[in-house]
Amino acid sequence: MEEDFEGLLLKYTAALKTLETQISILLQDFEYKNNYNPVEHVKTRIKSYDSIAKKLNKKGCTMTIQNIEKHVHDLIGMRIVCSFLSDVYKIVRLIENCSQIEVHQQKDYITNPKDTGYSSYHLLVYVPVNLLDGVTLVEAEIQVRTIAMDFWASLEHKLSYKFQGNVPKEIKDYLHKCATDIHTLDQKMLNINQKMQEIKDK
Numbered sequence: 697m698e699e700d701f702e703g704l705l706l707k708y709t710a711a712l713k714t715l716e717t718q719i720s721i722l723l724q725d726f727e728y729k730n731n732y733n734p735v736e737h738v739k740t741r742i743k744s745y746d747s748i749a750k751k752l753n754k755k756g757c758t759m760t761i762q763n764i765e766k767h768v769h770d771l772i773g774m775r776i777v778c779s780f781l782s783d784v785y786k787i788v789r790l791i792e793n794c795s796q797i798e799v800h801q802q803k804d805y806i807t808n809p810k811d812t813g814y815s816s817y818h819l820l821v822y823v824p825v826n827l828l829d830g831v832t833l834v835e836a837e838i839q840v841r842t843i844a845m846d847f848w849a850s851l852e853h854k855l856s857y858k859f860q861g862n863v864p865k866e867i868k869d870y871l872h873k874c875a876t877d878i879h880t881l882d883q884k885m886l887n888i889n890q891k892m893q894e895i896k897d898k
Contacts, residue, residue, distance in 0.1 A: 711834035813875025
């Protein structure tokens with residue numbers, strides 16, 4: 697299993713490099729053509745062996761290469777953090793229109809937030825990787841969100857880890873209220889940006 701996992705990791709590492717390169721090209725091209733960079737920062741990661749095992753165990757699956765590829769859709773993760781709410785959808789359109797990345801599933805948790813209040817735009821994509829045996833498609837998850845959404849998600853993750861997934865209801869309720877406040881803040885910041893653009897264009 698260990699040797700097989702190393703081979704799998706090699707393939708996923710190559711896919712991540714390919715994805716990083718393609719997203720970087722898209723963002724540079726967008727900035728050149730629009731004289732505007734909609735992205736604050738991009739973060740990537742590959743799940744650790746322990747995180748993969750934990751996720752499979754939660755799904756009631758044994759740790760095999762087949763189960764990893766079938767059930768762990770976010771072994772490769774990319775997070776694109778944008779300045780404004782409108783930028784999120786601009787980035788989503790860029791990814792959708794990229795011939796080098798195949799989008800096969802989307803979830804708009806901005807329009808329809810999770811019960812916890814979590815907001816973000818998720819895309820599951822296939823990334824082509826050229827290996828000695830030919831081209832293989834590797835799955836990855838891309839999350840696109842605003843700075844405010846990213847701050848909220850980071851705090852929720854830390855609290856969930858601290859309480860081992862059993863966050864007290866009082867804190868959950870407060871977090872949900874904060875999520876609502878963040879959505880309102882994102883709208884206000886978007887309005888300010890639009891007003892600035894209108895003044896600039898006059």
